[in-house]
Amino acid sequence: MSERGVACRRRTGEDKISFLPDHLLCEILSDVPTKTAVMTSVLSTRWRNIWLCIPLLDLHTDDFPNFTAFASFISTFLDFSKGSSCLHKLKLDLNFGRRRPIQDISSESSSWDLAFARGYLDPYYLITMWIDIAATRKVQHLDIFLHPWNLKIIPLSIYTCETLVSLKLRNVSLADSEYVSLPCLKTLHLVDNTYASDALLEKLISSCPVLEDLTFVRKGNTEYDFDILRVRSQSLKSLVVVLNGKEWWYKACRVAVIDAPGLSYLSLQDKQLACYVISNLRSPDKVNIDISFEVDSDLANLIGSSKKSVVRSFFTMLSNVRDMTISQTTLEGIWLYLKHEQLPLFPYLIRLHAVLHNSDLGNLPNLLESCPNLKSIVLELKEFRKEGLLIFSSSVPECLRSSLEYVETRRPIGGVVSEIELVKYFLENSAVLKKFKMCLRRGRMNEESNILMELLRLRRCSPSCEVVVDLEELGEEACQSMKRYYNFF
Template structure:
């Protein structure tokens, strides 16, 4: 091969190295710092590129010990003139005592005596975050595996005028009179400890352009979130996840949501919470996993009119939505409620995605009855036994089956259980305008798959234009 040909091949093999520095920095800004540093061994061209990346994305497990992490982080921040994103994840198999001991070793390197550093374990973290805020950081992502390592986050994060995304996990947030985040659009608050419920409300309301908010109370969070108020005209996506140890809660909790611009709302709660949802747009997609606290310390719904009142109010506030996903736990609550009084109608609901346990299948017609204009139904089936039989009554066919339901999908692979066949039969035989019925078969022996498939395809269809699609898992 000629010398010219060899040169051409080498050029084609390493085209990326000929890109300008700013473009290479943009590429490396989408990977963790550890990966960016590894590119320095590729060639002399790449040796210093990573130093110009306005990103610091580190995990404690990337380093042999905390001393190495602290030394590198401080060195990087001291030499960086511009920092757009700071992401630090503190989670390791090392014990908290090990980290505390390493912090003591750093005392003299950062101008702190041993007495100071032992009484102020968050000193370095505060120093790094303040440095990022000074450099006009746009994305701040701090995660702690152990919530008790750091006492308080620095107050400077509350007045950062450039920050666009703020994600905090397992940290403590101090109160502050001055809270103003004019550019913040994304805020994730997971497992944090707040000085009060009022401060959390203040933090949320001080973000005038906030579009995405996630508030999570983890099972091990040392904070009793009794009242959560979310009032925002700019908010488009909201996730509220209030998990927790059941024994901690004796009284009701309240969540107040006033966000007329919401497009997506997800609620997950295994306790008894009263929700007040105002101005919810009909175009919003909602994902509901609320259990209404089925526990011994709270009276059962069958004997508690107050509990039914809370449920009635909750479903009435959601009655205007068009797209809803409901967990099995929530459906179980609806089924219990239906035994005592009618659930409010969902006249605008077009799409319903529901998870059904075997014990709830009999109530499916009643659930469909409150969705008179439903067009799309997606079902996931859980805990179905092969020998169980649930006969679906066709004496009173839901309105949506007669006039609006066009698409049905069963997400759970069908095994050939009697109940599964009866469910498919019920929907096919009573859906007058159905266009498509989609399902998949669990992989079995060839002859078993063929027999189940033929049984499903031979079922009578009320709608002559219905297409039945059966796929393998």
């Protein structure tokens, strides 16, 4: 470009980005939602049709006044881009809960999709057709989210889409298929869907030879019954299983079979306790456990022996874990069914994040005894409702004597006696502790000072231990109130 041409464009105030080639502009617009990309069409004639060439469609029905406008927009896009062989991503978030799915369709519309819709007035057929088109155009990422109920809209062509890398489905029905092959699929998220059979779900998972990330969510409002969840994959690295709901809402999954030796992350959230069979789990980096063991102190004496076996067996299967987050609900089951017993050993556990109620703190040493090489523990403490001293066992867990280097409490300390005792327990017994981090509850200034001084006066077993005290964060209104109280104007 000549110097004269450059100077001319500078004088006219034209932006440099508009002179980039189309393929670069399309790449830029691919990184923003479709709604934002479309807005660029008003910038100038140069931008008017650029958005139609981007290889992705990311839309929400709430961005349109009705489904007719929504369908018209998608049809225009697909019509314009049908000369292209690729549609890299199709993401449709469809909310039919607050409006009629199809309103009167303008007779002036010439779109072939809407012409077909005039005869059927079936939005779900259109959605199925759009997904089928995406599959033929070598889609790589497909996200279909339906609200609030599931519908049979997924075409069988999805089961054999060789280019699909990521598939995320919510509230849809998956029909049976004799043949499933997804050779490139790495991410599979299945949330509140229905399946033709347990065998289809198993086939879908096992037909993804490079699958790395699987999320399976089954909530109580899903009208689907199944007995066995089978997850068998040699390539799987991350697995999230969520089984929520009430017994009277649905027939809960009773058995979950997990055979994925390469898992590095496992998250299980289960409110109705399936029987878990976890095999060949080598050494997962992190597990997140929030399982209800149907804790009921009145029933514990009646079914204690069988439940005790279930709890012990479950944690034995996870004995190789290195990093574990465990919920209060799960710990309550442990305390109830394995009380007065040594917990299963976790010899490789380095990091532990535990959610505890103050009434369970007396059981903490028992938990620490099962983690002989623990280096870091984060305690997320529930509200302290009871005063009084905590009574810890006289024996000091091995990890406190030899490995524990970091302790953090996630609840602001307000001066309750049991809180002070907890801090004292770790400071006085942790021989190699490097850092103890806690948060101090904001209150009257003299109270804060007294609590802080009491905490800092505690004897430390480790001479190199650093105590870090933060003040809890307050909202803007609370901060203004504090300023007025202390006359900080």
